[in-house]
Amino acid sequence: MVVNTCAFIRPAVEEAENAIREALAWKAAGRVRRVIVAGCLPQRFPDSLPGQFPDVDVFLGLNSFSRIAEIVRGKETGLVDLGSPTWLPDHRLPRVISTPPFRAYLKLAEGCSNHCRYCLIPKIRGELRSRPPDSIIREARRLARQGVKELTLIAQDTTAYGNDLKDGTSLSRLLKNLDRVRGVEWIRVLYAHPRGLTEELIETLAKAEKVVSYLDVPVQHASDRILKAMGRGANGKEIRRRLLKLRRRIPAIALRTTFMVGFPGETGKDFRELLDFVREVEFDHLGAFGYFPEAGTEAVRLPGQVPEKLKEERKAELLSLQAQISRARNKSRIGREYEVLIEVFDPDQKVTVARTPGQAPEIDGITKIYRGDLVPGSFHRVKILDALVYDLVGEIIEEK
Ligand code: SF4
Numbered sequence: 001m002v003v004n005t006c007a008f009i010r011p012a013v014e015e016a017e018n019a020i021r022e023a024l025a026w027k028a029a030g031r032v033r034r035v036i037v038a039g040c041l042p043q044r045f046p047d048s049l050p051g052q053f054p055d056v057d058v059f060l061g062l063n064s065f066s067r068i069a070e071i072v073r074g075k076e077t078g079l080v081d082l083g084s085p086t087w088l089p090d091h092r093l094p095r096v097i098s099t100p101p102f103r104a105y106l107k108l109a110e111g112c113s114n115h116c117r118y119c120l121i122p123k124i125r126g127e128l129r130s131r132p133p134d135s136i137i138r139e140a141r142r143l144a145r146q147g148v149k150e151l152t153l154i155a156q157d158t159t160a161y162g163n164d165l166k167d168g169t170s171l172s173r174l175l176k177n178l179d180r181v182r183g184v185e186w187i188r189v190l191y192a193h194p195r196g197l198t199e200e201l202i203e204t205l206a207k208a209e210k211v212v213s214y215l216d217v218p219v220q221h222a223s224d225r226i227l228k229a230m231g232r233g234a235n236g237k238e239i240r241r242r243l244l245k246l247r248r249r250i251p252a253i254a255l256r257t258t259f260m261v262g263f264p265g266e267t268g269k270d271f272r273e274l275l276d277f278v279r280e281v282e283f284d285h286l287g288a289f290g291y292f293p294e295a296g297t298e299a300v301r302l303p304g305q306v307p308e309k310l311k312e313e314r315k316a317e318l319l320s321l322q323a324q325i326s327r328a329r330n331k332s333r334i335g336r337e338y339e340v341l342i343e344v345f346d347p348d349q350k351v352t353v354a355r356t357p358g359q360a361p362e363i364d365g366i367t368k369i370y371r372g373d374l375v376p377g378s379f380h381r382v383k384i385l386d387a388l389v390y391d392l393v394g395e396i397i398e399e400k
Contacts, residue, residue, distance in 0.1 A: 001023045002068070002072065003023050004038050006041075009292045010292065011292075016041045017052075020037055020053055024055050027055065034058070035055070036056075036058045037056050038059075042061055042079070043061050043124050043125075044123075050078070058077055059078070062087055062125065063083060063086060064080050064081035065087050066090070084126055085110065085126040086126070088109075097143075100343065100377070102148060102150065103148060103341075104151060106136065106140060107154055108155040109128055109129060109155040112128055113160065114232075117229065117230055117297060118230060118294065118298075118299040120297055128157075130162050130164050137177055140181045141181055141183075147183075149341070149377060150186040150187075151184055152361065153178075153187065153188065154191060158192050158193075159196020159201065171189070171192075171204075175211055176204060179209055185210060186210060187212065188212050189205075189211070189214075190360065192216060193217075193218065202242075205246070205250060213253045214357055214360065215246065215255055217256070218258040219257045219258070221259065221263065222236040222274045223236060225265070226270050229265055230260075240280065243281050247281075255281070256360065257286055258288070259278075259288050259318060261274070261288060261314040262290050263291045264299060264304045264306065265304035266304075271314050274318070275318065278318065279321070283325070284358060285360075286318075290311035290314075291306065291311065326389055326390055327387065327389045330387035330392055334384050337381055338356040338357070338381070338382055338384065338394070339356070339380070340379070340381075340382050341378075342369075342376050342377065342379075342380065343355060343361070343366070345372050347372075351368045352372065354366065354367045365390035365391040366391050368393045369382065369394055369395065371395075371396065380398065381398040382397060
Protein backbone atom coordinates (compact mmCIF):
# COMPACT_ATOMS: atom_id res chain seq x y z
CA MET A 1 0.00 0.00 0.00
CA VAL A 2 1.40 3.39 -1.03
CA VAL A 3 0.45 6.41 1.08
CA ASN A 4 1.13 9.57 -0.94
CA THR A 5 1.44 12.52 1.42
CA CYS A 6 1.15 16.29 1.67
CA ALA A 7 3.05 18.12 4.42
CA PHE A 8 3.00 21.88 3.83
CA ILE A 9 1.06 22.77 7.00
CA ARG A 10 0.41 20.97 10.29
CA PRO A 11 -3.19 19.87 9.44
CA ALA A 12 -1.89 18.19 6.24
CA VAL A 13 0.85 16.47 8.26
CA GLU A 14 -1.74 15.18 10.75
CA GLU A 15 -3.93 13.87 7.94
CA ALA A 16 -0.92 12.07 6.43
CA GLU A 17 0.03 10.57 9.80
CA ASN A 18 -3.51 9.25 10.26
CA ALA A 19 -3.43 7.66 6.81
CA ILE A 20 -0.10 5.98 7.65
CA ARG A 21 -1.56 4.58 10.90
CA GLU A 22 -4.50 3.20 8.93
CA ALA A 23 -2.16 1.58 6.39
CA LEU A 24 -0.08 0.04 9.18
CA ALA A 25 -3.26 -1.43 10.72
CA TRP A 26 -3.92 -3.14 7.36
CA LYS A 27 -0.36 -4.49 7.40
CA ALA A 28 -0.73 -5.75 11.01
CA ALA A 29 -3.94 -7.53 9.98
CA GLY A 30 -2.09 -9.23 7.10
CA ARG A 31 -4.12 -7.43 4.41
CA VAL A 32 -1.09 -5.76 2.77
CA ARG A 33 2.53 -6.94 2.63
CA ARG A 34 4.39 -3.62 2.53
CA VAL A 35 3.60 -0.01 3.42
CA ILE A 36 5.38 2.66 1.40
CA VAL A 37 5.13 6.32 2.38
CA ALA A 38 5.80 8.72 -0.51
CA GLY A 39 5.71 12.45 -1.22
CA CYS A 40 6.26 15.57 0.84
CA LEU A 41 6.11 14.09 4.37
CA PRO A 42 9.32 11.99 4.03
CA GLN A 43 10.89 14.84 2.08
CA ARG A 44 10.21 17.19 5.01
CA PHE A 45 10.93 14.86 7.96
CA PRO A 46 13.51 12.27 6.79
CA ASP A 47 15.18 12.14 10.22
CA SER A 48 12.20 11.64 12.50
CA LEU A 49 9.77 9.53 10.42
CA PRO A 50 11.57 6.13 10.64
CA GLY A 51 11.53 6.41 14.47
CA GLN A 52 7.91 7.58 14.51
CA PHE A 53 6.73 4.77 12.19
CA PRO A 54 9.19 1.83 12.49
CA ASP A 55 6.79 -0.58 10.71
CA VAL A 56 6.76 1.44 7.48
CA ASP A 57 8.87 -0.43 4.91
CA VAL A 58 9.98 2.40 2.63
CA PHE A 59 9.99 6.21 2.81
CA LEU A 60 10.21 7.60 -0.73
CA GLY A 61 11.40 11.09 -1.61
CA LEU A 62 10.05 13.18 -4.48
CA ASN A 63 12.84 12.03 -6.81
CA SER A 64 11.70 8.40 -6.87
CA PHE A 65 8.40 9.10 -8.65
CA SER A 66 9.39 7.33 -11.86
CA ARG A 67 10.82 4.34 -9.92
CA ILE A 68 7.74 3.69 -7.87
CA ALA A 69 6.65 0.50 -9.66
CA GLU A 70 10.14 -0.98 -9.30
CA ILE A 71 10.22 -0.10 -5.58
CA VAL A 72 6.76 -1.58 -4.97
CA ARG A 73 7.87 -4.87 -6.58
CA GLY A 74 11.35 -4.91 -4.99
CA LYS A 75 12.71 -5.56 -1.53
CA GLU A 76 14.29 -2.18 -0.81
CA THR A 77 13.65 -0.78 2.69
CA GLY A 78 14.33 2.44 4.60
CA LEU A 79 14.82 5.93 3.16
CA VAL A 80 15.01 6.14 -0.65
CA ASP A 81 15.86 9.13 -2.88
CA LEU A 82 15.55 11.83 -0.25
CA GLY A 83 18.05 14.28 -1.76
CA SER A 84 16.94 17.73 -2.89
CA PRO A 85 14.17 17.36 -5.48
CA THR A 86 15.16 17.39 -9.15
CA TRP A 87 12.39 15.22 -10.61
CA LEU A 88 10.07 16.60 -13.32
CA PRO A 89 7.06 15.02 -15.04
CA ASP A 90 7.88 13.69 -18.51
CA HIS A 91 5.62 12.86 -21.45
CA ARG A 92 7.28 9.44 -21.80
CA LEU A 93 6.10 8.28 -18.38
CA PRO A 94 2.89 6.25 -18.51
CA ARG A 95 0.05 8.12 -16.84
CA VAL A 96 -3.21 6.90 -15.32
CA ILE A 97 -5.78 9.70 -15.33
CA SER A 98 -7.73 9.71 -12.08
CA THR A 99 -10.14 12.44 -13.22
CA PRO A 100 -13.09 11.68 -15.59
CA PRO A 101 -11.68 10.71 -19.03
CA PHE A 102 -12.66 13.99 -20.73
CA ARG A 103 -10.55 16.25 -18.46
CA ALA A 104 -7.04 16.19 -17.04
CA TYR A 105 -4.58 18.29 -15.08
CA LEU A 106 -1.33 19.13 -16.83
CA LYS A 107 1.69 20.00 -14.71
CA LEU A 108 3.93 22.71 -16.16
CA ALA A 109 6.65 22.91 -13.53
CA GLU A 110 7.75 21.70 -10.12
CA GLY A 111 8.96 23.74 -7.16
CA CYS A 112 8.80 27.49 -6.59
CA SER A 113 11.36 30.26 -6.27
CA ASN A 114 9.04 32.90 -4.82
CA HIS A 115 9.75 32.12 -1.16
CA CYS A 116 6.66 33.77 0.33
CA ARG A 117 7.41 34.10 4.05
CA TYR A 118 4.55 31.86 5.24
CA CYS A 119 5.16 29.01 2.80
CA LEU A 120 7.29 25.86 3.12
CA ILE A 121 6.74 24.62 -0.42
CA PRO A 122 10.06 25.92 -1.83
CA LYS A 123 11.88 24.15 1.01
CA ILE A 124 10.02 20.86 0.46
CA ARG A 125 9.69 20.77 -3.34
CA GLY A 126 12.75 22.81 -4.29
CA GLU A 127 13.34 25.77 -6.58
CA LEU A 128 11.31 26.31 -9.78
CA ARG A 129 12.01 23.69 -12.47
CA SER A 130 10.01 24.14 -15.67
CA ARG A 131 9.28 21.28 -18.04
CA PRO A 132 10.53 21.80 -21.59
CA PRO A 133 7.59 23.15 -23.66
CA ASP A 134 7.94 20.27 -26.13
CA SER A 135 7.34 17.71 -23.36
CA ILE A 136 4.17 19.53 -22.26
CA ILE A 137 2.82 19.79 -25.82
CA ARG A 138 3.49 16.10 -26.43
CA GLU A 139 1.68 15.17 -23.25
CA ALA A 140 -1.24 17.42 -24.21
CA ARG A 141 -1.44 15.72 -27.63
CA ARG A 142 -1.38 12.29 -26.02
CA LEU A 143 -4.12 13.27 -23.57
CA ALA A 144 -6.20 14.65 -26.48
CA ARG A 145 -5.80 11.34 -28.35
CA GLN A 146 -7.07 9.57 -25.21
CA GLY A 147 -10.23 11.73 -25.28
CA VAL A 148 -9.32 14.62 -22.96
CA LYS A 149 -11.16 17.80 -23.97
CA GLU A 150 -10.40 20.09 -21.04
CA LEU A 151 -6.86 20.71 -19.83
CA THR A 152 -6.27 22.45 -16.51
CA LEU A 153 -2.74 23.83 -16.30
CA ILE A 154 -1.12 23.73 -12.88
CA ALA A 155 2.18 24.49 -11.14
CA GLN A 156 3.02 26.15 -7.83
CA ASP A 157 3.04 29.43 -9.82
CA THR A 158 1.98 29.02 -13.46
CA THR A 159 3.02 32.56 -14.43
CA ALA A 160 6.62 31.78 -13.43
CA TYR A 161 6.67 28.94 -15.97
CA GLY A 162 9.81 29.14 -18.11
CA ASN A 163 11.66 31.77 -16.04
CA ASP A 164 14.35 29.25 -15.07
CA LEU A 165 14.89 28.04 -18.66
CA LYS A 166 16.15 31.50 -19.68
CA ASP A 167 15.40 30.90 -23.37
CA GLY A 168 12.25 32.99 -23.78
CA THR A 169 9.91 30.17 -22.71
CA SER A 170 6.87 31.62 -20.96
CA LEU A 171 3.30 30.76 -20.06
CA SER A 172 2.11 33.09 -22.81
CA ARG A 173 4.15 31.32 -25.49
CA LEU A 174 3.11 27.90 -24.18
CA LEU A 175 -0.59 28.85 -24.29
CA LYS A 176 -0.26 29.89 -27.95
CA ASN A 177 1.15 26.43 -28.76
CA LEU A 178 -1.33 24.50 -26.62
CA ASP A 179 -4.10 26.42 -28.40
CA ARG A 180 -3.20 24.47 -31.55
CA VAL A 181 -3.46 20.98 -30.03
CA ARG A 182 -6.20 19.22 -31.95
CA GLY A 183 -8.97 17.63 -29.84
CA VAL A 184 -8.50 19.88 -26.80
CA GLU A 185 -11.41 22.33 -26.54
CA TRP A 186 -10.94 24.11 -23.23
CA ILE A 187 -7.67 25.18 -21.59
CA ARG A 188 -7.78 26.61 -18.08
CA VAL A 189 -5.01 28.23 -16.04
CA LEU A 190 -4.85 27.91 -12.25
CA TYR A 191 -2.41 29.41 -9.68
CA ALA A 192 -1.44 32.53 -11.64
CA HIS A 193 0.63 34.71 -9.27
CA PRO A 194 -0.61 38.33 -9.67
CA ARG A 195 2.99 39.52 -10.15
CA GLY A 196 3.22 37.46 -13.35
CA LEU A 197 0.04 38.90 -14.86
CA THR A 198 1.84 40.80 -17.63
CA GLU A 199 0.30 42.74 -20.53
CA GLU A 200 1.55 40.00 -22.86
CA LEU A 201 -0.15 37.27 -20.83
CA ILE A 202 -3.42 39.24 -20.65
CA GLU A 203 -3.32 39.64 -24.46
CA THR A 204 -2.72 35.92 -24.95
CA LEU A 205 -5.54 35.00 -22.56
CA ALA A 206 -7.82 37.32 -24.55
CA LYS A 207 -6.83 36.04 -28.00
CA ALA A 208 -6.17 32.30 -27.58
CA GLU A 209 -9.22 30.50 -28.90
CA LYS A 210 -9.34 27.57 -26.50
CA VAL A 211 -8.19 29.30 -23.33
CA VAL A 212 -11.42 29.80 -21.42
CA SER A 213 -12.44 33.16 -19.94
CA TYR A 214 -11.29 32.20 -16.50
CA LEU A 215 -8.28 32.84 -14.31
CA ASP A 216 -7.31 31.78 -10.83
CA VAL A 217 -5.15 34.54 -9.31
CA PRO A 218 -4.22 33.88 -5.66
CA VAL A 219 -4.02 37.45 -4.39
CA GLN A 220 -3.59 36.59 -0.65
CA HIS A 221 -4.03 40.19 0.57
CA ALA A 222 -4.68 43.77 -0.55
CA SER A 223 -2.82 45.82 2.08
CA ASP A 224 0.65 46.89 0.93
CA ARG A 225 2.06 46.42 4.43
CA ILE A 226 0.86 42.84 4.63
CA LEU A 227 1.77 41.95 1.03
CA LYS A 228 5.28 43.23 1.74
CA ALA A 229 5.51 41.32 5.02
CA MET A 230 4.32 38.19 3.18
CA GLY A 231 7.04 38.68 0.54
CA ARG A 232 4.53 38.53 -2.32
CA GLY A 233 6.44 40.93 -4.58
CA ALA A 234 3.45 43.00 -5.80
CA ASN A 235 1.57 45.80 -4.05
CA GLY A 236 -2.20 46.21 -3.72
CA LYS A 237 -2.45 49.03 -6.26
CA GLU A 238 -0.53 47.08 -8.88
CA ILE A 239 -2.62 43.93 -8.33
CA ARG A 240 -5.85 45.97 -8.57
CA ARG A 241 -4.64 47.62 -11.81
CA ARG A 242 -3.80 44.25 -13.40
CA LEU A 243 -7.06 42.59 -12.39
CA LEU A 244 -9.18 45.52 -13.61
CA LYS A 245 -7.22 45.51 -16.88
CA LEU A 246 -7.98 41.81 -17.22
CA ARG A 247 -11.68 42.53 -16.62
CA ARG A 248 -11.69 45.32 -19.24
CA ARG A 249 -9.85 43.26 -21.85
CA ILE A 250 -11.91 40.08 -21.26
CA PRO A 251 -15.33 41.25 -20.01
CA ALA A 252 -16.65 37.68 -19.68
CA ILE A 253 -13.74 36.52 -17.51
CA ALA A 254 -14.51 34.68 -14.28
CA LEU A 255 -11.92 35.41 -11.60
CA ARG A 256 -11.06 33.08 -8.74
CA THR A 257 -8.80 34.07 -5.89
CA THR A 258 -7.56 33.05 -2.47
CA PHE A 259 -7.07 35.32 0.54
CA MET A 260 -5.18 34.70 3.72
CA VAL A 261 -6.47 36.53 6.81
CA GLY A 262 -4.72 36.99 10.15
CA PHE A 263 -1.15 37.19 8.84
CA PRO A 264 1.15 38.52 11.63
CA GLY A 265 0.72 42.27 12.02
CA GLU A 266 -2.67 42.41 10.21
CA THR A 267 -4.67 45.24 11.80
CA GLY A 268 -8.38 46.02 11.52
CA LYS A 269 -7.43 48.68 8.94
CA ASP A 270 -5.53 46.16 6.80
CA PHE A 271 -8.49 43.82 6.93
CA ARG A 272 -10.93 46.57 5.92
CA GLU A 273 -8.63 47.36 2.97
CA LEU A 274 -8.95 43.73 1.96
CA LEU A 275 -12.77 43.91 2.17
CA ASP A 276 -12.82 47.11 0.06
CA PHE A 277 -10.62 45.43 -2.53
CA VAL A 278 -13.01 42.45 -2.72
CA ARG A 279 -15.99 44.84 -3.12
CA GLU A 280 -14.21 46.65 -5.94
CA VAL A 281 -12.89 43.69 -7.93
CA GLU A 282 -15.95 41.43 -7.34
CA PHE A 283 -14.36 38.02 -7.69
CA ASP A 284 -16.56 35.24 -9.03
CA HIS A 285 -15.04 32.62 -6.74
CA LEU A 286 -13.07 33.20 -3.55
CA GLY A 287 -11.36 30.93 -1.05
CA ALA A 288 -10.37 32.25 2.40
CA PHE A 289 -7.88 30.78 4.85
CA GLY A 290 -6.67 31.78 8.28
CA TYR A 291 -2.87 32.21 8.40
CA PHE A 292 -1.22 29.08 9.79
CA PRO A 293 2.07 29.57 11.69
CA GLU A 294 4.08 26.74 10.19
CA ALA A 295 7.38 25.74 11.83
CA GLY A 296 10.34 26.37 9.54
CA THR A 297 8.86 29.45 7.83
CA GLU A 298 10.08 33.02 8.38
CA ALA A 299 6.57 34.25 9.26
CA VAL A 300 6.41 32.32 12.57
CA ARG A 301 9.04 34.66 13.97
CA LEU A 302 7.19 37.85 12.98
CA PRO A 303 5.69 40.01 15.74
CA GLY A 304 1.95 40.66 16.00
CA GLN A 305 0.59 37.11 15.68
CA VAL A 306 -3.22 37.39 15.39
CA PRO A 307 -5.39 35.38 17.85
CA GLU A 308 -7.16 32.35 16.30
CA LYS A 309 -10.61 33.67 17.26
CA LEU A 310 -10.01 36.93 15.38
CA LYS A 311 -8.75 35.02 12.33
CA GLU A 312 -11.94 32.95 12.32
CA GLU A 313 -14.11 36.08 12.65
CA ARG A 314 -12.31 37.81 9.77
CA LYS A 315 -12.56 34.72 7.61
CA ALA A 316 -16.32 34.46 8.29
CA GLU A 317 -16.82 38.17 7.48
CA LEU A 318 -14.90 37.86 4.22
CA LEU A 319 -16.83 34.74 3.16
CA SER A 320 -20.15 36.36 3.98
CA LEU A 321 -19.25 39.39 1.82
CA GLN A 322 -18.21 37.03 -0.98
CA ALA A 323 -21.52 35.12 -0.73
CA GLN A 324 -23.39 38.38 -1.48
CA ILE A 325 -21.08 39.18 -4.41
CA SER A 326 -21.26 35.66 -5.77
CA ARG A 327 -25.08 35.62 -5.59
CA ALA A 328 -25.32 39.00 -7.36
CA ARG A 329 -22.88 37.96 -10.10
CA ASN A 330 -24.72 34.67 -10.60
CA LYS A 331 -28.08 36.53 -10.77
CA SER A 332 -26.72 38.79 -13.50
CA ARG A 333 -26.20 35.61 -15.58
CA ILE A 334 -29.91 34.70 -15.65
CA GLY A 335 -31.14 34.78 -19.25
CA ARG A 336 -27.61 34.59 -20.70
CA GLU A 337 -26.35 31.70 -22.80
CA TYR A 338 -23.19 29.69 -22.13
CA GLU A 339 -21.43 26.66 -23.50
CA VAL A 340 -21.26 23.92 -20.85
CA LEU A 341 -19.31 20.70 -20.45
CA ILE A 342 -21.35 17.82 -19.06
CA GLU A 343 -19.74 16.19 -16.00
CA VAL A 344 -22.06 13.54 -14.58
CA PHE A 345 -25.70 12.63 -13.90
CA ASP A 346 -26.67 12.50 -10.22
CA PRO A 347 -29.50 9.93 -10.01
CA ASP A 348 -30.44 10.82 -6.41
CA GLN A 349 -31.06 14.49 -7.21
CA LYS A 350 -32.16 13.64 -10.79
CA VAL A 351 -29.89 16.39 -12.04
CA THR A 352 -27.03 16.60 -14.53
CA VAL A 353 -23.95 18.40 -13.26
CA ALA A 354 -22.35 20.62 -15.91
CA ARG A 355 -19.83 23.49 -15.91
CA THR A 356 -19.60 26.75 -17.84
CA PRO A 357 -16.11 28.03 -18.80
CA GLY A 358 -16.29 30.15 -15.63
CA GLN A 359 -16.60 27.10 -13.36
CA ALA A 360 -13.42 25.10 -12.75
CA PRO A 361 -13.71 21.41 -11.87
CA GLU A 362 -13.76 20.46 -8.19
CA ILE A 363 -13.27 23.97 -6.75
CA ASP A 364 -16.04 26.22 -8.11
CA GLY A 365 -19.83 26.02 -8.32
CA ILE A 366 -21.66 23.97 -10.97
CA THR A 367 -24.49 24.41 -13.47
CA LYS A 368 -27.44 22.11 -12.78
CA ILE A 369 -29.53 20.82 -15.67
CA TYR A 370 -32.71 18.89 -14.86
CA ARG A 371 -32.32 16.27 -17.59
CA GLY A 372 -30.92 12.77 -17.51
CA ASP A 373 -29.96 12.05 -21.12
CA LEU A 374 -26.77 14.13 -21.52
CA VAL A 375 -23.48 12.36 -22.21
CA PRO A 376 -20.57 13.12 -19.84
CA GLY A 377 -17.80 14.90 -21.74
CA SER A 378 -20.15 16.42 -24.35
CA PHE A 379 -20.56 20.18 -24.91
CA HIS A 380 -23.96 21.94 -25.14
CA ARG A 381 -25.38 25.43 -25.14
CA VAL A 382 -27.50 26.36 -22.17
CA LYS A 383 -29.62 29.29 -21.12
CA ILE A 384 -29.36 30.21 -17.43
CA LEU A 385 -32.76 30.03 -15.72
CA ASP A 386 -31.90 30.51 -12.07
CA ALA A 387 -29.02 31.46 -9.79
CA LEU A 388 -28.09 30.13 -6.36
CA VAL A 389 -25.28 31.54 -4.19
CA TYR A 390 -22.58 29.45 -5.85
CA ASP A 391 -24.40 27.36 -8.50
CA LEU A 392 -26.44 28.07 -11.64
CA VAL A 393 -29.47 26.28 -13.08
CA GLY A 394 -29.75 26.05 -16.88
CA GLU A 395 -31.65 24.42 -19.73
CA ILE A 396 -30.23 23.05 -22.96
CA ILE A 397 -31.04 25.24 -25.95
CA GLU A 398 -28.85 23.52 -28.52
CA GLU A 399 -27.37 20.02 -28.83
CA LYS A 400 -23.77 20.08 -30.04
S1 SF4 B 1 4.07 31.41 -4.78
FE1 SF4 B 1 2.82 29.87 -3.74
S2 SF4 B 1 4.10 28.00 -3.62
FE2 SF4 B 1 5.46 29.72 -4.11
S3 SF4 B 1 6.27 30.36 -2.13
FE3 SF4 B 1 4.48 31.65 -2.57
S4 SF4 B 1 2.72 30.59 -1.62
FE4 SF4 B 1 4.45 29.13 -1.72
